[in-house]
Amino acid sequence: MPARNKGTQKKIVVAIGGNPNSGKTTIFNELTGSRQRVGNWGGVTVEKKEGIVEHRGYRIVFVDLPGTYSLTAYSLEEIIARNFIVNEKPDVVVDVIDAGNLERNLYLAVQLIEMGGKFVFVLNMADMAEKQGLLIHREKLATLLGGPVVFTIGHRGKGITELLDEVVKVYEGREKKSRHLHVAYGNELEEEVRKIQGRIRTDRELTARYSTRWLAVKLIEDDSEVKKTIEKESARSSAILTKGEESRKHLRNIFSEEPESLVADQRYGFISGLLQECISLNQMERVDSSQKIDRVLTNRLLGIPLLIFFIWLMFQITYRVGAYPMRWIEYFIELGEIGIKLLFPAGVLRSLLIDGIISGVGGVAVFLPNILLLFFLISLFEDTGYMARAAFVMDRVMHLIGLHGKSFISMIMGFGCNVPAIMGTRTLENEKDRILTILINPLMSCSARLPVYVLIAGAFFGRRAGNVIFSVYAVGVVLAILIGRLFRKTLFRGESEPFVMELPPYRIPTIKSVVIHMWERAFIFVKKMGTVILAGSIVIWFLSNFPIPRDVATVYSERVQSIEEIYRVRIDELKKSAAGYRAEKRALNEEKSSLIAQLQQERASEIISQSFIGRIGRFIEPVFRPLGFSWREGVALITGFVAKEVVVSTLGVLYNAGGEAQLGYSLRKSSSLTPLSAYAFLIFVLIYTPCLATVAAIRQETKSFKWTLFTILYEISLAWVLSFLIVKGGGLLLSLI
Amino acid sequence: MEMSSSGNHKLSFTLRDYREGQRGTIVDIRGEGRFKKRILEMGFIKGAEVYVEKYAPLRDPVEFIVKGYHVSLRRDEAEKIIMSEPR
Numbered sequence A: 001m002p003a004r005n006k007g008t009q010k011k012i013v014v015a016i017g018g019n020p021n022s023g024k025t026t027i028f029n030e031l032t033g034s035r036q037r038v039g040n041w042g043g044v045t046v047e048k049k050e051g052i053v054e055h056r057g058y059r060i061v062f063v064d065l066p067g068t069y070s071l072t073a074y075s076l077e078e079i080i081a082r083n084f085i086v087n088e089k090p091d092v093v094v095d096v097i098d099a100g101n102l103e104r105n106l107y108l109a110v111q112l113i114e115m116g117g118k119f120v121f122v123l124n125m126a127d128m129a130e131k132q133g134l135l136i137h138r139e140k141l142a143t144l145l146g147g148p149v150v151f152t153i154g155h156r157g158k159g160i161t162e163l164l165d166e167v168v169k170v171y172e173g174r175e176k177k178s179r180h181l182h183v184a185y186g187n188e189l190e191e192e193v194r195k196i197q198g199r200i201r202t203d204r205e206l207t208a209r210y211s212t213r214w215l216a217v218k219l220i221e222d223d224s225e226v227k228k229t230i231e232k233e234s235a236r237s238s239a240i241l242t243k244g245e246e247s248r249k250h251l252r253n254i255f256s257e258e259p260e261s262l263v264a265d266q267r268y269g270f271i272s273g274l275l276q277e278c279i280s281l282n283q284m285e286r287v288d289s290s291q292k293i294d295r296v297l298t299n300r301l302l303g304i305p306l307l308i309f310f311i312w313l314m315f316q317i318t319y320r321v322g323a324y325p326m327r328w329i330e331y332f333i334e335l336g337e338i339g340i341k342l343l344f345p346a347g348v349l350r351s352l353l354i355d356g357i358i359s360g361v362g363g364v365a366v367f368l369p370n371i372l373l374l375f376f377l378i379s380l381f382e383d384t385g386y387m388a389r390a391a392f393v394m395d396r397v398m399h400l401i402g403l404h405g406k407s408f409i410s411m412i413m414g415f416g417c418n419v420p421a422i423m424g425t426r427t428l429e430n431e432k433d434r435i436l437t438i439l440i441n442p443l444m445s446c447s448a449r450l451p452v453y454v455l456i457a458g459a460f461f462g463r464r465a466g467n468v469i470f471s472v473y474a475v476g477v478v479l480a481i482l483i484g485r486l487f488r489k490t491l492f493r494g495e496s497e498p499f500v501m502e503l504p505p506y507r508i509p510t511i512k513s514v515v516i517h518m519w520e521r522a523f524i525f526v527k528k529m530g531t532v533i534l535a536g537s538i539v540i541w542f543l544s545n546f547p548i549p550r551d552v553a554t555v556y557s558e559r560v561q562s563i564e565e566i567y568r569v570r571i572d573e574l575k576k577s578a579a580g581y582r583a584e585k586r587a588l589n590e591e592k593s594s595l596i597a598q599l600q601q602e603r604a605s606e607i608i609s610q611s612f613i614g615r616i617g618r619f620i621e622p623v624f625r626p627l628g629f630s631w632r633e634g635v636a637l638i639t640g641f642v643a644k645e646v647v648v649s650t651l652g653v654l655y656n657a658g659g660e661a662q663l664g665y666s667l668r669k670s671s672s673l674t675p676l677s678a679y680a681f682l683i684f685v686l687i688y689t690p691c692l693a694t695v696a697a698i699r700q701e702t703k704s705f706k707w708t709l710f711t712i713l714y715e716i717s718l719a720w721v722l723s724f725l726i727v728k729g730g731g732l733l734l735s736l737i
Numbered sequence B: 001m002e003m004s005s006s007g008n009h010k011l012s013f014t015l016r017d018y019r020e021g022q023r024g025t026i027v028d029i030r031g032e033g034r035f036k037k038r039i040l041e042m043g044f045i046k047g048a049e050v051y052v053e054k055y056a057p058l059r060d061p062v063e064f065i066v067k068g069y070h071v072s073l074r075r076d077e078a079e080k081i082i083m084s085e086p087r
Helices: A003-008 A024-032 A076-088 A099-114 A126-131 A138-145 A160-171 A187-201 A204-209 A212-220 A224-233 A237-255 A259-278 A289-297 A303-343 A348-365 A368-384 A386-401 A407-413 A418-427 A431-443 A447-490 A511-545 A550-573 A581-610 A612-627 A631-639 A646-654 A660-670 A675-687 A692-702 A705-736 B033-041
Strands: A010-018 A036-040 A047-055 A058-064 A092-098 A119-124 A149-151 B023-029 B049-055 B062-066 B069-073 B081-083
Touching: A010 A024, A010 A076, A010 A099, A010 A160, A024 A036, A024 A047, A024 A058, A024 A119, A024 A160, A024 A511, A047 A160, A058 A160, A092 A099, A092 A160, A099 A119, A099 A126, A099 A212, A099 A259, A099 B033, A099 B069, A119 A126, A119 A138, A119 A160, A138 A149, A138 A259, A149 A160, A187 A204, A187 A212, A187 A237, A187 A259, A204 A212, A204 A224, A212 A224, A212 A237, A212 A259, A224 A237, A237 A259, A259 B033, A289 A303, A289 A386, A303 A348, A303 A368, A303 A386, A348 A511, A348 A646, A368 A386, A368 A407, A368 A418, A368 A511, A386 A407, A386 A447, A407 A418, A407 A431, A418 A431, A418 A511, A418 A692, A431 A447, A431 A692, A431 A705, A447 A646, A447 A660, A447 A675, A511 A581, A511 A612, A511 A692, A550 A581, A581 A612, A581 A646, A612 A631, A612 A675, A612 A705, A631 A646, A631 A675, A646 A660, A675 A705, A692 A705, B023 B033
Parallel strands: A010 A058, A010 A092, A092 A119, A119 A149
Antiparallel strands: A036 A047, A047 A058, B023 B049, B023 B081, B049 B062, B062 B069
16 A cells, blocks of 8 residues: 555554354454564563454454453453553454353453443354354344444454454444444442442543443452542542442342352353353263263373374474475585685684574574474474363372473474573463463473583493483472472462363364464574573674683684604605605604694683683682582583583583594593483483573563573572582492492 | 261262262351362362362372363362262
8 A cells, every 4th residue: 555545544552352162363363464572461471462454445453462351350351451451442342252262252252342332143063063053133232232243254354344343343333233232230230339339420530431331240359459440540549449349248238149250150140041042952072072082082081092193293293394404504504604614714704604603593593493393393282172171181280390281382393492492481371370380481491401411421331321311300390390389379378269170072183274373483592592692602602702812812723833844855865766655754744734634622621721710610610519510511511501502512622532432532531521420421411501582481481581591590599409410429328339 | 987887878979979970069168268269260170070080190199170171189189079969
């Protein structure tokens, strides 16, 4: 559209509400396509999506409200949804209703209606309802709800245009069905509502700002947010709130029941009546394909084995399929290195580019395909509905740890990479559950730590290395359970979140929606973690290469020169006419190359050792000595902060090792490590602070520095204490034998 | 729990007592706060009919059908829902 029309285009703001699993997000995606923006609601960890559509000369801004089952003040999502409607006063509110699940979905619809406003009701998944034999009289429903009803099949994009048309029609006031209605709560309740409304009306400002009926009903429900608002905004607050309490007491006396239940009863009563007028068939059980599938997937005997199988499959796909792009990225990186070596002379800049940036960022970039695949698979689990089944099957175990069944997939994913695992905790509705899962997630040993385990275990435990590594993983799991329970009892005490979880019908997700899901997360990963990792790599590079002791440079170049000189002389002395001249010359050259290579390794090691990081390492050494680690291990651990696999390469440089086998040998011979302290080292690597990318993910998902810092600190402390116990305790045991 | 003279016949049941395949009507709901509100909004109200679809492989939680859709509750949550005699 030409830019000058934008100014004359009228803007309509439309809020989209509905139950979770109602297909609301699919409809939002169908409406706004790529023109959407994802953010957060006012600094909390709830996702906010906005998108724009141009239709019939209007610029329609769709705001996707969090999915909720009702509009009480008990959860952040509900408060956000409510506040948006009450405070921002959108022009139109669209309620997406799962047509196959009308009764419960209408519970939310009814509460929306009570807030007043202009509505369009969307009956989504209309095809599923039809399959269940449900016949819905659209016009009657619209009349009884006070707003037009549109049938849609979200994942096929059907009904979207009609929805847009109705939104415009409602906005323009041309829709005859738009009426303001409310649920009749029965004589006694209505009487109390009237009384409270009377008190509210004495405050003109309050009355102008909110629907008095809505406020009154909420007071009867003892809604904490509404009470807070009234206290804050009304001069008559004490009179109003007192009346509210009186009404509640009165109702409790007459009915011997809590007013909230009374109100809920009445709402469902209204809904029942409404449905009887509008529906042709009433179904008790959903005897359909989902139920048949569940006979297998949540089967008493097969349920858990199948879950294990799917998880195994998830990892297989991630690593097998991911291996190909991984190789391409590795080639690409190698090409990049060659290119840079050609373009830049040896020196600081080249070192920064190759040893700093490419090495650091490249090391993590190589894992990118795996991470993307994990994002994709987790979206698939969610969108098909299988996630709920996994939670259903594993909840008993998770509950013992103090977690919700939904945490299971996230924890398992941590074995692949903690970053997507932590980002995957968004499916957890409860803040406490989410944070707790995030806090113990790093104890699930991610795949980047494996190279370290393989190296150390291989060097010190020979044939038993496999078992040792397995034990490390096991320790991680046991710790996660213990720490989880500990935190649950201490930090996250209080009313625990009810489990009550819907098992939605299985759905074949559209590729579009799964890819959009995956892309959103991948984008965040690349952008945020990418910058953090880049910065971290540069910092570590700097700390490892500076200050360059001048004498080292000179001493080594002198030694290289003298070696060159010695060998030149020896080669010259060879009789050119002698039989094995060529072979001897080659042998001498090879010897020379390997001596020079050795010198270069020594030089590199010397540089690191005298660099900032080396100094930091030596400074911290007293902390590591009780664990049996030397400053070299300390430095390696520090560099591991960027990415765990860097520990291996740092150890390689510090011990002048040419390759892994040689490193293993060097570790056994030259380091201060014993098998006992080597095991302690493994445990230390398992537990100590997670890598930069994970820390960034934690910060992002918890939206708090406090928890991020806490994770780092508790993990370092725990790592140290456990390693200490292993070394001292083990030492004690061994001395008794 | 009360016993009548004719033997082991309970006069009050909770949803926790129900076995797979049984159905009944909700008589009352105990509990308050978050749990109560959650249970209500999911359709567990007085007079509603509940059918027990399945117990999880580890015997907890339990899958129910109420108001035409599937919901799972932990057994200690189900205990708070007072039911009629199962049929």
